[in-house]
Amino acid sequence: MIRVDDTYDAFLLESGGEEACYDYFYQCRWPSGYRCPSCGHKDCYIISTRRLPLYECVHCRCQTSVTSGTALEGTRTPLSKWLYAMKLLGRPAAGVNAVLLGKLLKVTYKTAYAMLDKIRHCLSLLPPEKLSGEIQAGISVMGWTIDSGYELTEKQHPIAVGISLDENGEPDRLAMMVVPRTHMMNYSLKPSGRDLFRETHFSDDADTLSNTIYHSQLLTIKRCRSLVSIYKASYKQINGIYRGVHPRSLPKYLAEFTFRWNAAARNGNTGNCIGTSISTITATSSSSVPNTSSSNSTSSSTNTSSSKRTSVSSITSASISISRQIAQACMAYSLSHLAAA
Incomplete structure (x- = not known):
């Protein structure tokens, strides 16, 4: 349920408007200041005659923007609406479906679905987090529960x-x-399936690899009490909020759920603190974001700190909000990554 103070208009007022949201994405892409994606140079001219400013490298003349080369490249949707969608998707209690997002943002269902699908796809491309220590693991089945034999x-x-x-x-x-x-062999997980799950999601130490992965749903329910309630919550969310999903998209929705659950666990399950994050970034952005107020096509050169584009590994930092982690994931992957996946 979306509260009145969680609407898009309220979010826009709280965040400081479209410029603050632009600065937010700028910081997610270049946390220490502009860097040319072609040559790595830190000086640029600003071309501010477009809706989103272009940054032209003074060394190689490569032109780029905040969204170019990212999953948001070519979008005509305001960045504030993207950030609002990430806020809703990052809520620890539940996500948001395309029908509701379209109504909240006053966009078409097609636009809302495309936004959420891109965000989920970026989350599914992140390196999987490794389980370590004592582990409960097993198999479950999602879908129709009608008895179909063996x-x-x-x-x-x-x-x-x-x-x-x-x-x-x-x-x-x-x-x-x-x-x-x-x-799979009917409802049982083959040894090859257990090895695949270990290789993908277990850390490499011997103690972790020695944990049992139960091969049937019945054994999982009997032996993994803590696990059962979590995956039941994920199934309830997919069936309740999204009204079921296509099998082709199921990995994306599972990636969304696990990302949100792990991020909330790292943050102490304190929920989303997007407003605080934007306020912090806006206060510090004047020192690192080039001035885009000029209407000339080539403004004065600007110097920024020497640091390369944020790495995917920084996304897992526990000190940043869930929404910012999602934004960094979208900044880390380009449209070519999404097409190749």
Whole structure:
């Protein structure tokens, strides 16, 4: 349920407007200042005759913008609406579907779906987080629950799920993966499927690799009490908020759920602090974001700090909000990455 103070208009007032949202994405892409994506030079001219300013490198004349070379390249949707969508998608309690997002942003369903699909795709491309220490892991099946005998139907999809436990026995990290049917024997996970899940989501130490991955859903329910409630919540969210998903898109939705769950766990489940993040960035942006107020096509050159584009590894920092982690993921991957995936 979206509260009145969570509407797009309220978010725009709280965040400081479109310029503050632009500065937010600028900081996500160049946290220490502009760097030419072609030669790495730090000086640029500003071409401010377009909706989004262009930065022209003084060394190689390469022109780039905040969104060029990212998943947001070519978008005609205001960046504030993208950031609002990321805020809703990053809520620890639940995400948002395209129908609701379209109504909140006053855009078409097609636009809202494309925005959410790009964000989820970027999250699915992030390197999987590794489980370590004591682990509960097993197999579950998503889809129709009608008794179909001993064979999986086309509408049933096997999911490998695992959580790592902290010193107090509480879940602190989650991993989920759609299991290819070649690694299943009816409702049981083959040894090859268990090896695939270990290789993808387990750390390399011997103690972690020695954890048992239960090959059937019945054993998983009996032996993995902490795990069952988590994957039931994910299924409830997919069926409740999204009204089910196409099998082709299921890995993206699982990636969204696991990313949000792990990010909330790292942040102490304190929820989304997007307003604080924007205020902090806006206060410091004057020293690193070039002045875009000039109407000339070639403004004066600007110097910025020497640091390369943010790396994917920095996305997992526990000190930043869930929404900023999502924004950094979208800044880290280009449209070519999405097309190749």
